[in-house]
Amino acid sequence: MSVSVKAIACTPGLHRYLVHHGRAADPLLEELARVTRAAVPELAHMTLPLEEATLLTFLANLTAARTVVEVGMFTGSSTIALARGLPADGRVLTCEIDSRFLELSAPYLERAGVADRVDVRVGPALTTLRSLPPAPHLDLVFIDADKPSYIGYWEELVPRVRPGGLLIVDNSLFSGEVVSPEPGTKAAAVHAFNEHARADERVELVMLNVADGITLARRLDEQDREE
Template identity: 80%
Template sequence: MPGSQKAIAATPEIHQYLVHHGRADDPLLEELARVTRENFPAVAHMTLPLEEAALLSFLVRLTAASAIVEVGMFTGSSTIALARALPPGGTVLTCEIDPRVVEIGAPYLERAGVADRVDVRVGPALDTLRALPATAHLDLVFIDADKPGYLGYWEELVPRVRPDGLLIVDNTLFSGDVVDPEPDSKAAAVHAFNEHARADERVELVMVNAADGITLARRRAV
């Protein structure tokens, strides 16, 4: 295989070191993760890791993004991370299909001091995205929702992202199952999305082996 490989096993000790030295410690998000585990134990793994939350905030500040769309709020860790980093007047429009998780997350949006800059849309995300202006007006988008829906969300969002705007897609390695010769339906959907995004000439992208795989894509000039 060309190039060098310098992967470090993500032991609990390495993970804690990464969180601490990457300034990702966050008591509020840690509490939200615990409450999520208590209320939704079967799907609590969907909670955003602390280091990824720190990365989202960093990228919002780095790009000075003020118009953000998120697909997949869940209980709100990623929403808080995005909204905290907004410049004055910025907003996050977040899509979530399940009102139960929104109910859990809403008080944490308030406690994080970001509720006034977050617009929560409960319902099918495609309906929300299709109702947005068709112009390239978004600075940053974050996709972290149902995996079979990724292609549809991507196709609705790419044309709406301004030139040099940023698209962030989570779980693009899907626990490594994307390289399984016989992946299950979700892993197969992620693999299909990855192939589609890789061939999309509207963007320049990289895939990062962090968390569960993160794809970062820059919208090329139209």
């Protein structure tokens, strides 16, 4: 590779610096993370990092999003982050397969002041997505759920995102395992998704080495694609 590589390892001290100077410290989300660790310690690694929560709010604000779909609520950190970036009449429709997390997340949605902007749909996300109007109408989507279904979620959502709208996909580096010669099942699914998204001419995208990897994709209109 001829270009320079400037990625640096994020040590605990550097991460604290990043959270502080990136204004990502958030007592409510930090409390929710502790509650999540106590309630479901085996799944606590799925909690959204604070700097990624701040990025989601920033992107929702930046795109002036009003209509958002989230695939994978878990205990609500990303839902809160997205909803915080919306105007009062904005809405997040969030898909969650496990009803256990509704009771845990509900008080935090209320305390964050965003409960009235959130519509939780419990059940298979693909079923929920297929029930949405097929016309392009979504401003922003966030995909952070079961990795083998990423391509299916993408294919349901891309046509429903308006031109200029944003798709955000989490875990696109999967702890670096996407470049392993023998990746695990989930990492292999993420790699397959990355190849699929990279070849999709309906979007322009960039992959960021933030948290566990984030892919940002902007939906193109026909004129953009012709150029």
